[in-house]
Amino acid sequence: MAGCGGGDELSDDLRTSKMYAEFEVVADTEYGYSEVFSRLRERNQSGKYIRLGEQDTFWAERDGERKELLPAALIFSYSSNYSESFGGAAENTVYSISLNRENHADAANSMATLPAPFEIDFPSDGSTFQRSGDITFIWTPGQPDWTMEIRTIIYCDNGVRGETIFEFDDADGMGVLSPEEHSPPAVFEYDGDCSFNAIFSRINEGSIDVNFAGGYFNAIQRRGIYITATGG
Numbered sequence: 001m002a003g004c005g006g007g008d009e010l011s012d013d014l015r016t017s018k019m020y021a022e023f024e025v026v027a028d029t030e031y032g033y034s035e036v037f038s039r040l041r042e043r044n045q046s047g048k049y050i051r052l053g054e055q056d057t058f059w060a061e062r063d064g065e066r067k068e069l070l071p072a073a074l075i076f077s078y079s080s081n082y083s084e085s086f087g088g089a090a091e092n093t094v095y096s097i098s099l100n101r102e103n104h105a106d107a108a109n110s111m112a113t114l115p116a117p118f119e120i121d122f123p124s125d126g127s128t129f130q131r132s133g134d135i136t137f138i139w140t141p142g143q144p145d146w147t148m149e150i151r152t153i154i155y156c157d158n159g160v161r162g163e164t165i166f167e168f169d170d171a172d173g174m175g176v177l178s179p180e181e182h183s184p185p186a187v188f189e190y191d192g193d194c195s196f197n198a199i200f201s202r203i204n205e206g207s208i209d210v211n212f213a214g215g216y217f218n219a220i221q222r223r224g225i226y227i228t229a230t231g232g
Contacts, residue, residue: 017105017212020043025112026220026222033088058097069082111207115221117202117221118223138174158190
């Protein structure tokens with residue numbers, strides 16, 4: 001989640017029904033912790049970001065452990081992003097996020113459940129592939145109502161950079177990207193090797209409190225690999 005303090009709206013005079021919620025809990029099974037993120041926009045997903053006033057607070061809870069979500073400090077202001085970490089990344093762990101307000105309606109019933117962790121079976125971390133061909137991703141299959149999102153980031157020594165995001169049916173356990181999908185056109189004009197990062201996110205959609213104008217709460221298991229994209 002990205003956002004900056006400049007130009008953000010303050011929550012003080014905004015009704016909860018005018019707020020669009022963007023919530024995530026991201027689990028890292030390798031290191032055994034989960035990070036909860038929250039952000040608000042005005043009215044819809046393209047609205048201005050909202051910073052909480054002194055009378056409003058975000059809280060996250062898991063298995064009876066409750067923590068306040070704190071803003072990310074910037075150099076001259078505070079971000080509209082709020083976060084906190086919890087130990088553990090187990091499947092079926094239920095997280096809730098509540099917005100507590102003194103002068104407006106609370107929104108205390110946003111919930112999401114972590115999906116199962118997974119393994120990346122192919123390609124292996126540190127391997128290579130020829131970027132002029134397709135790249136196949138294989139992972140531990142999940143449930144039909146989960147989504148596997150794969151974000152690819154490619155860097156080349158000549159300064160070319162590209163980024164793509166694709167979604168696949170998690171239950172299939174496999175996804176294929178063509179050269180046109182996994183790399184920008186400028187990459188194919190370069191003969192050298194490029195660094196290729198693939199970030200896998202297994203997403204289970206949760207629910208948002210009815211007092212919000214709308215939004216989402218995604219519970220995510222995330223893993224990544226670094227491979228080399230060779231020329232030719």
